Amino acid sequence: MKLLHLDSSALGANSVSRELSAAIVAQWQARHPGLEVEYRDLDSNPLPHLTGASLAKADPAEAEESARVLEQFLSATIVVIGVPMYNFGIPSTLKAWIDRIAVAGRTFRYTANGPEGLAGGRKVIIASARGGVHSNSPSDFQEPYLRQVFAFLGIDDLQFVRAEGVSLSPQHRTEALAAARAAIPAAVGTVSQAA
Ligand SMILES: Cc1cc2nc3c(=O)[nH]c(=O)nc-3n(C[C@H](O)[C@H](O)[C@H](O)COP(=O)(O)O)c2cc1C
Structure with a gap:
């Protein structure tokens, strides 16, 4: 079984979402020692923005990397993604990755009855970090946004491990991280039931 681990924070060693995703x-590894883990740091190793030239497969190297990223996603049973909130949304580096895995005919398709997700049967855990408090x-x-994207792709098992309000004060950060860490066993436990 394969786990795909992605990070998208630009804050390196000071990142909350990186600490949580790790x-x-x-x-997950402690419970499943034979687990195969693939890692991509979308900050230090970003994908190019999706452009008209990308869709036309004008650059063979870019098209090859795009195909590799899609296959890497499809070969993973578990996907763990570190996601900071940037300007109320996700980092553009993560959006660039999503643009490579949301592929008509592979991870979704449109039918006469509406869109249909084709990437079900895998679990996604989001390690979310936010400077302010935004829940609900x-x-x-x-x-x-992440709920919508992964639901659209047919993934209904999406978990969030969340630290929010981390920029409000050092105490908020410490407490938010502790609460998020305490929530990890439940998220991993849910995942492990599928193993
Ligand atoms: C470029 C940038 C944009 C941010 N935008 C927001 C925002 O819109 N709302 C918010 O609550 N926090 C915002 N923050 C704070 C981050 O969400 C917070 O620092 C969080 O811990 C980032 O995750 P990380 O620690 O994994 O990098 C922003 C931080 C940066 C660096």
């Missing part, structure tokens, strides 16, 4: 993967607020274009 902790999620570590707990109209200011949240990060988590609802």
Whole structure:
């Protein structure tokens, strides 16, 4: 079984979402020592923006990487993604990855009855970090967006491990991280039932 681990924070070692995504993967590995883990850092190793030239497959190397990214996603049973909130949404580096895996005919298709997701049967865990507090607020274009994208692709098993309000004060950050870390076993436990 394969786990795909992605990070998208630009804050390196100071990143909350990186700390949480690594902790999620570590707990998953501890329960399943034979687990194959593939990692991509979308900050240091970003994908190019999707352009008209990308859709036309004008650059063979870019088209090859795009195909590889899609196959890497499709070959993973578990996907763990570190996702900071940037300007109320997700980092553009993660959006660039989503643009490569949302592919008509592979991960979704349109039918006479509406869109149909083709990438079901895998689990996605989001390690979410936000400077402010946005849960259940109209200011949240990060988590609802991710719910929509993965649901559209047919993935109904989406978990969030969330640290929010981390920029409010050092105490908020410490407490938010502790609460998020405490939520990891439940998220991993849910995942492990599928193993
Ligand atoms: C470029 C940038 C944009 C941000 N935009 C928001 C925002 O819109 N709302 C918010 O609550 N926090 C915002 N923050 C704060 C981050 O969400 C917060 O620092 C979070 O911990 C980032 O995740 P990370 O620690 O994994 O990098 C922003 C931070 C950066 C660097």
